[in-house]
Amino acid sequence: MSEYILEMNDISKEFVGVKAITNVNFKVRKGEIHCLIGENGAGKSTLMKVLSGVYPYGTYQGDIVFDGNVQQFNKISDSVKAGIAIIYQELALFPDLTVYENIYAGNEVKRGAFVDWNQTIVQAKEMLQKVKLNVNPETLVKELGVGKQQLVEIAKALSKEVQLLILDEPTAALNEDDSENLLELLKELKKQGITCIMISHKLKEVISIADKATILRDGKTICTLDSTKGEVTETNIIKNMVGREINDIYPKRKNKKFGDSILELKNWSAYDAELGRHVVKNANLHVKKGEIIGIAGLMGSGRTELALSIFGNTKSYKLQGELVVDGHPRKFSHPSDAIKAGIAYVTEDRKGNGLFLIQDIKSNITTANLKGISSLNGVINENEEVKIANDYKSSLNIKAPSLEQFVGNLSGGNQQKVSLGKWMFVGPKLLILDEPTRGIDVGAKFEIYTIMNELISEGLSIIMISSELGEVLGMSDRIYVMAEGEIKGELPIEEANQENIMQLATQ
Structure with a gap:
């Protein structure tokens, strides 16, 4: 019997004459956590869509061998029946249905011709225990945070007796605690004999969890790294992903020159009538010409709300305080007003x-x-x-x-x-970047950082909101730390480190 639960041999797939993947070989041993890595466009998602039946048999070349048998998946339900489940970055849950209805949607527990709802709830509780999610199964999914919704997705997969669980960027939208909990769960599932394939751009997560890591580049298999041989390192991963070494992912700026203040907030507050509370409280902040200001903080700390209150107040917050641009007090009632004043905002939700x-x-x-x-x-x-x-x-x-x-x-x-x-x-004179590198690979991140530095050298200023502390520390000239809608502290980059940022962020 083969030691591999999955073998994808010489897989090729093209779209209108453009080859997305070419002769890709990918093998996964039973009971391991195998990370699939590559730059955006490397072919990772295409390969997984071939595996899951999104791209049916006959639309690609090569063989899929799963659990010892050559497979011909014509639709997603075929791969599910075989014991394969894939969880995408954009969760496929019904927000207005309960947790137990979502877990068994399309896989209903029946007694005769009718759904046995009592037994469904009982079995849903068992699935929730497996993923260590302590919620009432009758809770509506929309009432859960993203981290808990992710666990509901995994519980749904487990309810179908999954043997191979595929997760596509599972921690992209999670905070650090939820990400850590998810990774611990994957280790627990491994102990239960479930094999996992995880697509991720977060190299620290890959290094911490991967038994093996296969790297794709330009639609081809580059190598498979083995953690037991000490091969799964940041240097090895980056070199094989991008085809070159990136010694410092945060490119340094030379001859920093800061000019006059571009933007200043004085006792700035934003009240959200729908939530019935302030989302920004008495914020004092300034940005100079040629400066990158980092804004750090945990999810829900008010960073995005601060950006939106500056950029034309699209959420119709009740605003108080003073907004000064180029030395002149301003009031923006619409993003077009902010744009005319030289302010632009790149949202964290580029797709939405x-x-x-x-x-x-x-x-x-x-x-x-x-x-x-x-x-x-x-x-x-x-x-x-x-x-x-x-x-x-x-x-x-x-x-x-x-x-x-x-x-x-x-x-x-x-x-x-x-x-x-x-x-x-x-x-613009001032560019607000909200999570500028979320969900993109290390090579693309380096390019974005380089672009940021070029813009600064041309005289622009940048406010960068980021959940990645390494990014904040690597790119900022000064850092503001937010918690519960307040700016808890301002740190010159020379004095900033992960410990004092987190200390302020958790006040």
């Missing part, structure tokens, strides 16, 4: 709020500044639009076949570059 996924690259880049490509009578100059979009595609190194490519088909890193291009085209 930042980009039009069903439109092409050029349309997305120019959408925030249509006046910049229009005549006096409002007619868009299509030649100018193409020229502008091409300039940003080149300068930001957006990897796509053409400007006509739908943004929804781009990798996360390239989507983020399009989002940056969109806001750079409005000509």
